[in-house]
Amino acid sequence: MSTATLAVPAGKTAPARSSLRRSRRWALFASYFFLILFAIFFLMPPYYMVVTALKSDAEMARLATNPWFIFDGVTLDQFRILLTQTDFLIFFKNTVIVTVCVVAITMVVSVLAAFALGRMRFWGSSILATGIFLTYLVPDTLLFIPMFQIVRSIGLLNSYWGMVLVYPTLTVPFCTWIMIGYFQSIPKELDEAALIDGAGHMQMLLKIFVPVALPGIIAAMIFAFTVSWAAFVYPMAFLYSSDQQVLTVGTVTSLIRGDVYKWGMLMAGALVAAAPPLVIYAFLMDYYIAGLTAGATKG
């Protein structure tokens, strides 16, 4: 009997196994093909930026040359002029100040709000949580007119401190939402154990929840950083002198004069501006993914 049971599958499994191997090879091949296609498609703009930033103005002016390659040799002139002869460093400094302040304000408000809404049972907490998220759905292009009135009335028009006040209206709702999901995924026995151990709510938050929810907090920080670093509509509407300007709007307004585009410096400026988010994403991507998917995968 054992011979029969061994012989039959042996005859049948050999082709089955090879067909399985073949289909897996095809799946792998298709995956690589589409991933490479995807990578080429999305790396094209950064490549074009790098190539343009490393060219001289003279080469760019020669329309006959192929714009995808450098023929006259690599030059860092665009970066040198950008950093020494324009207000780019002021824009950069202003953006860093605004972003650091916005991330700090967002995290303090979001973590406290999310802890209260996600862990402390009180009447209306779930409706409040949904309400907070709904405010995120209102686009900033709709909000900037009433915001303009508010910022002007408190005397922060044409001041990057106005941005520190305004950006959290974009970042706090979504960050709170991420954090609520993360806090809710932490077993309730953990706060009960902390309560019995003698912790108050603030100690519980700082000593238990913040360390345990670190991936979620980092995900929220990255989001707040990205929104703040890349915001365009509000600085466009509220800032008009170059000493108060931030990178996104400042680079565009100072390097495009009428119909004259300083392409080399624009690309160099965009590259330098993109560097901090790139570095942050590269180091914290795992936390970001873990944070965003926490609610979906944890009980």
Place this chain on the structure above:
Amino acid sequence: MAEVALRQVVKKYGDVEAVRTIDLDIPNNEFVVLVGPSGCGKSTTLRMIAGLEEITSGDISIGGQVVNDLPPKDRDIAMVFQNYALYPHMTAFDNMAFGLKLRKFSKAEIKQRVEHAARILDITELLDRRPKALSGGQRQRVAMGRAIVRNPKVFLFDEPLSNLDAKLRVQMRTEIKRVHQKVKTTTVYVTHDQVEAMTLADRVVVMNQGRIEQIGTPHELYHHPRTRFVAGFIGSPAMNFIPCRLEQAGSGLRTHVSDTIALPVPSDREARYRAVVGKELVLGLRPEHITEPRHNGRTDGCDFEVTLDVVEPMGMETMVFYTIKGTEFCSRVEPSSAGDAGAKMRLHANVDHMHLIDPASGTVI
């Protein structure tokens, strides 16, 4: 170390009454197990003692002090949870030391207490590890260590062994008993596993539908259950129940189960049962009290023959299942005496252990 008392305690969630007016006194150092099926209110009762649930009415006192309005941290209790509830970012040492740090103990005192608890629980080498690097049993030991270091008045255990596999559960059960013998502290332990309750408890509190069915030692609950629920809940496999009629048989009494089975009532119980002669009752007999005949051919009217439906060999004993008047019965017999499924088997009921139950009230007569 302190006594715990519950007086007329009620817990309602909206209109739903989870705990219905319970009274319970737990003397100093006693190990009490609350046992019952899911939803019987045992965990809610424990959580009310811990201060994690507010009580709707009644009083809970620990060490003579009413603690109804005290937060958990001021009740001087320690709790071990089903899923351990260890802080994942802290080492085993820090987990155990956390409560002491919050209570501003000196570093030397914390170290001394944690190391002492670690020695009791045999986890000294694990103190530097985080919970992720510990097995289920080790985690539960750390959770117990966290409770021990505080030297609380009362230990509360909320189904601490439910997440462990069967083998580890038996080991940890012994471990908990050993720790209680070393660290004499009043303990309230919640479980749905009646074997855990019987093996660990000084006294067992059987709960059902928010009420206490019976409080007693494991021996009392097993041999003298007061209700059909307790009789059926305590013991594994569960007690067999079958409708019967109590009849006069000469000068004695007998229970008429079927046309072929009529079991005599032991003479020492006749006075107790005399008042219910002629009534329809429920007969209860545990599987271990219906065995193969062991009386060397002497008949006492307690033997009967059945056709086996299922036979489950367990090694040192065999479970046989059969049907009497449409009711499934189970018996625990010697492996050598059991035939195969479909075979006829002669069985003997040990009527000294019979229970007669009033079907209307569910109380054991």
